[in-house]
Amino acid sequence: MSKKQPKLEARDLNAYYGDFHALKNINIAMEEKNVTAFIGPSGCGKSTFLRLFNRMNDYIDGFKVEGNILLDGNDIYQKDVRVDELRKQVGMVFQKPNPFPKTIFENVVYGLRIQGIKNKAVLEETAERSLRDAALWDEVKDNLNKSALALSGGQQQRLCIARALAISPSVILMDEPASALDPISTAKIEELIYELKNDYTIVIVTHNMQQAGRVSDYTAFFYMGELVEFNKTKTMFTSPKDERTQNYITGRFG
Numbered sequence: 001m002s003k004k005q006p007k008l009e010a011r012d013l014n015a016y017y018g019d020f021h022a023l024k025n026i027n028i029a030m031e032e033k034n035v036t037a038f039i040g041p042s043g044c045g046k047s048t049f050l051r052l053f054n055r056m057n058d059y060i061d062g063f064k065v066e067g068n069i070l071l072d073g074n075d076i077y078q079k080d081v082r083v084d085e086l087r088k089q090v091g092m093v094f095q096k097p098n099p100f101p102k103t104i105f106e107n108v109v110y111g112l113r114i115q116g117i118k119n120k121a122v123l124e125e126t127a128e129r130s131l132r133d134a135a136l137w138d139e140v141k142d143n144l145n146k147s148a149l150a151l152s153g154g155q156q157q158r159l160c161i162a163r164a165l166a167i168s169p170s171v172i173l174m175d176e177p178a179s180a181l182d183p184i185s186t187a188k189i190e191e192l193i194y195e196l197k198n199d200y201t202i203v204i205v206t207h208n209m210q211q212a213g214r215v216s217d218y219t220a221f222f223y224m225g226e227l228v229e230f231n232k233t234k235t236m237f238t239s240p241k242d243e244r245t246q247n248y249i250t251g252r253f254g
Helices: 046-052 083-089 104-108 110-114 120-133 153-166 183-196 209-215 233-238 243-249
Strands: 008-017 020-030 035-039 063-071 090-093 171-175 201-205 218-223 226-232
Touching: 008 046, 020 046, 020 226, 035 046, 035 209, 046 171, 046 201, 083 090, 090 153, 104 110, 104 120, 104 153, 110 120, 110 153, 120 153, 153 171, 153 183, 183 201, 183 209, 209 233, 218 233, 218 243, 226 233, 226 243, 233 243
Parallel strands: 035 201, 035 218, 090 171, 171 201
Antiparallel strands: 008 020, 008 063, 218 226
16 A cells, blocks of 8 residues: 655755755654644744745845755745745744734635635635634624724634634744633633644644644654654654653653
């Protein structure tokens, strides 16, 4: 039986900020419709690595990448790759909720409008579907013309997830999506991640070890720019192979 092609993959990946060697020879393959958590202390390269998958680091002066990053087997750093097309496939949710100063409805359909979609029925259908998928529809359906900035922090973050879903990506990147939220909102985001993995491949950076344990199928531990260990989350948390992983998970450093 042939092995399934990974959804996302890094091969011999090195990344630099000027002279600083931020990521060192990373090799990892992530399966589709799973949640992979990146854990590790601050400054270890987790977010830098996450942002390679939708080329967010392209904007940083002096940033350089070597090796290969593959989506569905295709290298996304090839010269002929259109970054706007890539970002339709790879959505991103940031640490702090960042809704636009527009209505709830216009936030969700923003990506479609950029693509030139004007059909009212399509926009309305997509907005409802995305808000339902982001577990927000019931809370906002009567107030779609209200400013998104009037929502609570947790609602704003779910709105940003709805906005990412509206363009029908196959991958969602989440950079500490709950770190700015209260425990109740965090629990809602975690439940949502669990639901979304039925349809999407999700990669999440988290500082919260318990969160990684709750939401992810696989965990990757980064330390000082290296990928120390990558395994099923249960295995990583119960019997890590590397002493550094063990020390981090048990709170001896971090």
